Amino acid sequence: MGATPEKSAYIVTGTTRGIGLALAQGVVARGDLLYTISRAPEHRAPGNQNYCCDLRDLAQVQAVMNRIMQDIPYASCSDLVLINNAGMLAPIGFLENIAAAQMEAHLHVNVMAPSLLMSEFIHLSNQLAKSATQSADHLADRLPCRRRILNITSGAASTPYAGWSVYCAGKAALNMITRCAALEQSEGPGGVSISAIAPGVVDTDMQAQIRASNEADFPARSRFVQMRAEGRMPTSAQVAALILDLDGDGQFRNGGIYDLRDAVNCDGKPYIEKRQ
Numbered sequence: 001m002g003a004t005p006e007k008s009a010y011i012v013t014g015t016t017r018g019i020g021l022a023l024a025q026g027v028v029a030r031g032d033l034l035y036t037i038s039r040a041p042e043h044r045a046p047g048n049q050n051y052c053c054d055l056r057d058l059a060q061v062q063a064v065m066n067r068i069m070q071d072i073p074y075a076s077c078s079d080l081v082l083i084n085n086a087g088m089l090a091p092i093g094f095l096e097n098i099a100a101a102q103m104e105a106h107l108h109v110n111v112m113a114p115s116l117l118m119s120e121f122i123h124l125s126n127q128l129a130k131s132a133t134q135s136a137d138h139l140a141d142r143l144p145c146r147r148r149i150l151n152i153t154s155g156a157a158s159t160p161y162a163g164w165s166v167y168c169a170g171k172a173a174l175n176m177i178t179r180c181a182a183l184e185q186s187e188g189p190g191g192v193s194i195s196a197i198a199p200g201v202v203d204t205d206m207q208a209q210i211r212a213s214n215e216a217d218f219p220a221r222s223r224f225v226q227m228r229a230e231g232r233m234p235t236s237a238q239v240a241a242l243i244l245d246l247d248g249d250g251q252f253r254n255g256g257i258y259d260l261r262d263a264v265n266c267d268g269k270p271y272i273e274k275r276q
């Protein structure tokens, strides 16, 4: 009998910087397999395969996911995890000042692309599992491993902010897609576990963009300026480590919407309860 595979394979989007880059570095540091989807032709985190893709282009999104699912060595994987991390904040401003093209680009990146990646991930891995039970060829090696999807959402999904209407709406949609798809997956045995995680306010380029905006477009701006001045923003590395620890410990449950600010430390180990 062969040894039980111990490695997890992570597919992570938006890994050029911020939380996504830290997640990618964390996955590699833990010795797991990493497949990144980013706009960069090459990737900075060593030990991974990068698949170049602009998430505004849904044909590219679909093609890239198909390639990744062909390339994963399932026989050596215990877990297969998709982390939909990539996101954008722009356009910042009142709704009447936002152009249709800006809304469209935003919703493609923050809603359509992660939804399509979820759909392809579920569909293609289901297909592989079916072929594995029906054929004696090499696909039989691709026995289904535990499958999870983690969608990086935001507290803005449930708290409205003037100036962030498209961002708040997009993250609210991502939460609801998470919850609906999770219900679907709970209908039968061996479904994909799907949850969403709000990282809190994290010191990344996205926050720099908020501080660079003006109060007329985003009246709550000074709150974020103050948080940074008071050192109340965790780094991407801290947030990524917490996500990977909680995920590795199986704490993100199917259908749960989590906020990392709820995590508590007990004897050096983090614990979290879902918000919804």
Ligand SMILES: NC(=O)c1ccc[n+]([C@@H]2O[C@H](COP(=O)([O-])OP(=O)(O)OC[C@H]3O[C@@H](n4cnc5c(N)ncnc54)[C@H](OP(=O)(O)O)[C@@H]3O)[C@@H](O)[C@H]2O)c1
Pocket (backbone or CB within 6 Å): 013, 014, 015, 016, 017, 018, 019, 020, 037, 038, 039, 040, 053, 054, 055, 056, 084, 085, 086, 087, 088, 109, 152, 153, 154, 155, 198, 199, 200, 201, 202, 203, 204, 205, 206, 207
């Ligand atoms: N930072 C926070 O305080 C905070 C709070 C709540 C939620 N979040 C969420 O956390 C996630 C990561 O945010 P972050 O703060 O790390 O943001 P960030 O530093 O601005 O990084 C965003 C990432 O998304 C990628 N991306 C954006 N548009 C893309 C496109 N069209 N195609 C491919 N990749 C694209 C960027 O790639 P490029 O380099 O190619 O642009 C980059 O890698 C996002 O979903 C965000 O909404 C962040």
